[in-house]
Amino acid sequence: MYGFEALNFNVDGGYLEAIVRGYKAGLLTTADYNNLCQCEHLDDIKMHLGASDYAPYLANEPSPLHTSAIVEKCTQKLVDDYNHMLSQATEPLSTFLEYITYGHMIDNVVLIVTGSLHERDVHELLEKCHPLGMFDSIATLAVAQNMRELYRLVLVDTPLAPYFSECITSEDLDEMNIEVMRNTLYKAYLEDFYRFCKKLGGATSTIMCDLLAFEADRRAINITINSIGTELTRDDRKKLYSNFGILYPYGHDELSVCEDFDQVRGAMEKYPAYQGIFAKLSFGESQMLDKAFYEEEVKRLTLTFEQQFHYAVFFAYMRLGEQEVRNLMWISECVAQQQKSRIHDGVVMIF
Amino acid sequence: MSGSGQRLNVVPTITTMGVVKARLVGATKGHQLLKKKSDALTMQFRQILKKIVQAKEEMGEIMKASAFALTEAKYTAGDNIKYIVFENVDTAIIKVRARQENVAGVKLPKFEHFSEAGETKNDLTGLARGGQQIQLCKSAFVKAVEILVELASLQTSFLTLDEAIKTTNRRVNALENVVKPRLENTIQYIKGELDELEREEFFRLKKVQAYKKKEVEKQIAKNKLLLEEESRKDAGHKVDRDGIIGEQEDEDILF
Numbered sequence: 001m002y003g004f005e006a007l008n009f010n011v012d013g014g015y016l017e018a019i020v021r022g023y024k025a026g027l028l029t030t031a032d033y034n035n036l037c038q039c040e041h042l043d044d045i046k047m048h049l050g051a052s053d054y055a056p057y058l059a060n061e062p063s064p065l066h067t068s069a070i071v072e073k074c075t076q077k078l079v080d081d082y083n084h085m086l087s088q089a090t091e092p093l094s095t096f097l098e099y100i101t102y103g104h105m106i107d108n109v110v111l112i113v114t115g116s117l118h119e120r121d122v123h124e125l126l127e128k129c130h131p132l133g134m135f136d137s138i139a140t141l142a143v144a145q146n147m148r149e150l151y152r153l154v155l156v157d158t159p160l161a162p163y164f165s166e167c168i169t170s171e172d173l174d175e176m177n178i179e180v181m182r183n184t185l186y187k188a189y190l191e192d193f194y195r196f197c198k199k200l201g202g203a204t205s206t207i208m209c210d211l212l213a214f215e216a217d218r219r220a221i222n223i224t225i226n227s228i229g230t231e232l233t234r235d236d237r238k239k240l241y242s243n244f245g246i247l248y249p250y251g252h253d254e255l256s257v258c259e260d261f262d263q264v265r266g267a268m269e270k271y272p273a274y275q276g277i278f279a280k281l282s283f284g285e286s287q288m289l290d291k292a293f294y295e296e297e298v299k300r301l302t303l304t305f306e307q308q309f310h311y312a313v314f315f316a317y318m319r320l321g322e323q324e325v326r327n328l329m330w331i332s333e334c335v336a337q338q339q340k341s342r343i344h345d346g347v348v349m350i351f
Numbered sequence: 352m353s354g355s356g357q358r359l360n361v362v363p364t365i366t367t368m369g370v371v372k373a374r375l376v377g378a379t380k381g382h383q384l385l386k387k388k389s390d391a392l393t394m395q396f397r398q399i400l401k402k403i404v405q406a407k408e409e410m411g412e413i414m415k416a417s418a419f420a421l422t423e424a425k426y427t428a429g430d431n432i433k434y435i436v437f438e439n440v441d442t443a444i445i446k447v448r449a450r451q452e453n454v455a456g457v458k459l460p461k462f463e464h465f466s467e468a469g470e471t472k473n474d475l476t477g478l479a480r481g482g483q484q485i486q487l488c489k490s491a492f493v494k495a496v497e498i499l500v501e502l503a504s505l506q507t508s509f510l511t512l513d514e515a516i517k518t519t520n521r522r523v524n525a526l527e528n529v530v531k532p533r534l535e536n537t538i539q540y541i542k543g544e545l546d547e548l549e550r551e552e553f554f555r556l557k558k559v560q561a562y563k564k565k566e567v568e569k570q571i572a573k574n575k576l577l578l579e580e581e582s583r584k585d586a587g588h589k590v591d592r593d594g595i596i597g598e599q600e601d602e603d604i605l606f
Contacts, residue, residue: 061483065364107431115438128434178439219479226482230475240478290427290481326426333422337415337449346426 006241009309010062012090013283017308019272020317023081024305027324036331037343042067053077056350059340067332074328078321079131081348085314092200095230096311098159100318101198102189104133110182132318135159138276163188168197180232190242191218209244211312214300216242217274218293224255224264225289246271249349294348298323302350320350357529358536363544371541375534382526389519391455396512399505406502413495420491421483428481436476436485442467445496454508457515462504464497 009017026037032052035233039045042065049070057073086097108129115125123335135158164183181285190212197208220241227237238256242248247255254267268274277292301316330346361367424432445466451458477485 075430107429107435111431111435111438114435118438118441120438125438128431128438129429176366177475179478185477218471222480222482223478226478227475232475232478290484325430329430330422330426331427332418337422339415342419346423 004297006310011202013093013309013311015095016085016088017313019085020313023053024313024317024320027320027350028052028327029351033327033331033347033349036328037261037340037347039331039335042070042332045070045328045335048327067336070332071325071329074325075131078318078325081321082132082318093311093314095196095202096204097291097314099131099193100315102159102193103186104130105135105158106133106163106182106185106189108133108138109141109158109160110178110185112138116141116176160185160189163192169284180240183219186219187240187242190219191244194242194244200311203259203307204312207304207307207310207312208315211300211304211315213245214273214297215245216245218297220245220247220252220255221264221268221274222290222293224258225261228261237242246273289347291346291348294323298348298350323348358540359505359533361537362543363541363548365545368538368541368545371534371537373530375538378526378530378534380525382531383522384561385519385526388455389516389523392457392512392516392519395454396509396516399509399512403502403509405503406498406505410495410498410502413491413498415490417495423476423480424484424488426481427484428477432477432481432485432585439476447500457510457512459508460504461508462500464500486582543584 016244032048035048039048043063046061046065049055049058054074054077057077058070061069061073082097082101086094089097094338102210111129112122112125112174122139129138133251135236137157194209194212194216197205200208221306223237234256238252241252241255245251251271255264258264258267265278268278273296277289277296280292281288298320301319304310304312306317327347331343334343359371361371423431445464447462447464450461450463453459454462476482
């Protein structure tokens with residue numbers, strides 16, 4: 001199959017691939033970021049963004065601008081782009097696009113469930129959900145009194161249903177810590193997405209499986225580091241690692257016995273890709289690991305645009321859009337809090 | 352205030368003067384003690400003021416650092432991290448206890464924070480990304496809460512001390528300008544009245560003496576008159592009596 005996509009990809013996907021490449025061209029460049037970093041006030045940022053694709057979204061904001069408003073409007077643009085693409089897509093591209101948002105859906109579901117367990121108001125919770133992860137029956141989640149009911153009444157109809165049934169029996173649902181539940185669901189989602197991409201075949205499957213493998217490994221490393229010193233047992237930790245990726249299975253074995261950051265670094269020495277990331281950090285320092293991962297991810301995502309006739313560009317665009325919103329949030333907060341010296345610690349240049 | 356013309360309405364006797372004098376002594380002693388209390392309180396007040404200024408500056412720094420730690424956490428763990436943490440919260444981990452401290456006689460409230468043991472529920476937040484930043488953010492805000500509690504404690508003591516100083520000063524001024532003058536005036540009045548009574552007494556005594564003297568003189572004059580009258584009468588009788596008995600000397604009767 002690989003190699004013949006050029007023949008019939010454009011029939012179904014050509015228009016949308018062109019659209020997404022157009023969106024990608026509107027992402028902010030290094031020069032734009034440098035300009036933004038020079039701003040003194042949030043109004044200057046708004047002015048600079050007025051020359052970018054965000055202009056129609058930020059134009060109507062009233063003058064005492066707040067960083068959360070900037071973030072909200074930029075996310076709104078991303079959501080609008082996504083919805084535009086989704087409405088034009090046919091199978092299997094539409095399923096692919098939906099898969100991209102399941103991660104946010106999982107976050108929203110977990111948020112609403114914890115909120116209702118602590119008896120908060122449903123409408124407030126709905127406002128706090130991520131817009132990319134909304135689905136129709138989300139408001140009914142608040143009705144459920146405990147996890148079993150939750151599954152029986154509500155989740156069965158959502159696309160997240162198979163993740164709940166695969167990985168969690170009903171006793172686990174009640175007692176499991178929220179974070180563990182979230183990560184178990186995410187693991188099931190990643191594995192499902194991986195299988196789906198593999199089924200699609202061709203360039204899509206090669207590139208996407210690569211990207212998803214990186215995501216799975218990155219999560220495994222993060223889970224390991226963040227669970228050092230907490231009450232998460234080694235077995236539980238191992239259960240949260242996905243069953244694909246470069247680190248599967250031997251890397252996971254090593255990671256699950258790590259008790260300390262430097263042991264993790266030692267375990268990663270054998271995998272050149274990740275060893276490169278850890279080499280950027282000096283001994284004992286672990287704060288900038290997240291940023292190093294973001295940089296690596298952005299590098300891999302931009303590489304997907306070098307090839308044509310595959311769906312990975314859509315995934316890449318969504319992820320790059322999220323990174324851009326993150327960058328803008330960081331820049332706005334630094335400017336608003338007068339911490340200009342730290343501004344370059346958080347910006348990951350995309351192009 | 353009607354100034355120093357006031358005095359208490361008392362019966363101006365020696366006993367009441369004793370009583371009022373005792374009260375004056377009490378008022379003077381009280382005035383001195385209250386003045387000392389006011390000075391001590393003012394000193395404490397100034398110390399607390401200095402501490403407040405320091406704490407406020409420190410708080411500015413710490414709040415800035417914590418806000419930035421929150422931004423870092425939002426960067427790595429996603430923008431929704433705020434809501435995720437909010438919704439996951441059950442009971443407070445850091446709680447505040449209020450105590451009372453006695454400073455120069457004034458009960459000042461003092462707050463101190465303590466944390467409930469055994470709350471590891473939120474340690475797994477951000478497990479897949481950003482966990483470290485979240486923990487850093489958590490410790491930054493814990494520090495911010497600590498200094499906020501201290502600042503709250505200092506500010507309430509400040510206000511309470513302010514009230515106490517005002518009341519004490521009011522009392523000092525009242526004693527100095529109202530009570531003592533009143534008592535002193537009362538004493539003066541009583542003294543005045545007693546002196547006047549004494550003078551009256553003296554005067555009365557003198558008058559009575561004069562009267563008595565007059566009486567005595569009158570009596571003497573009266574006696575004199577009587578005597579003169581008698582002597583005149585006596586003079587008449589004296590002749591008759593001389594004929595019969597007069598200058599005859601009886602011969603002794605000899606048998």
